Amino acid sequence: MPIRPKKIKRAWKPDRVAHQRAVDMSWYYNDPRWRKFSKGFKERHPLCKKCIDKDMVSPTKYTDHIERLRDGGAPDLNHLADEDFQGLCDSCHASKSGREAHGYKEGKGSNR
Ligand SMILES: [Zn+2]
Numbered sequence: 001m002p003i004r005p006k007k008i009k010r011a012w013k014p015d016r017v018a019h020q021r022a023v024d025m026s027w028y029y030n031d032p033r034w035r036k037f038s039k040g041f042k043e044r045h046p047l048c049k050k051c052i053d054k055d056m057v058s059p060t061k062y063t064d065h066i067e068r069l070r071d072g073g074a075p076d077l078n079h080l081a082d083e084d085f086q087g088l089c090d091s092c093h094a095s096k097s098g099r100e101a102h103g104y105k106e107g108k109g110s111n112r
Helices: 032-044 049-053 090-100
Strands: 062-065 085-088
Touching (some): 032 085, 049 085, 049 090, 062 090, 085 090
Antiparallel strands (some): 062 085
């Protein structure tokens, strides 16, 4: 019978944690001020902005920071302004987040 090689614990290697975000922003998104703003924003901007640019119509599902929160986009929950955000549908939000994970940035300093 084959023997499975013993697991070697390398003390200098940290244990892997599954699906851990680089920066934990849950405190932000769980804040009632954010929830209220986000809800109102989606009512004011019911259609996905990127889809409108492509002459398509999709309902807004996410209140998206045009500049990523962790890059300094609108961190102050007391001063949330519509112009720092865009409404995105599922697929546009997924594609933006995916590109951001590979270094893509939107917002100030970009020439989109
Ligand atoms: Zn969209």
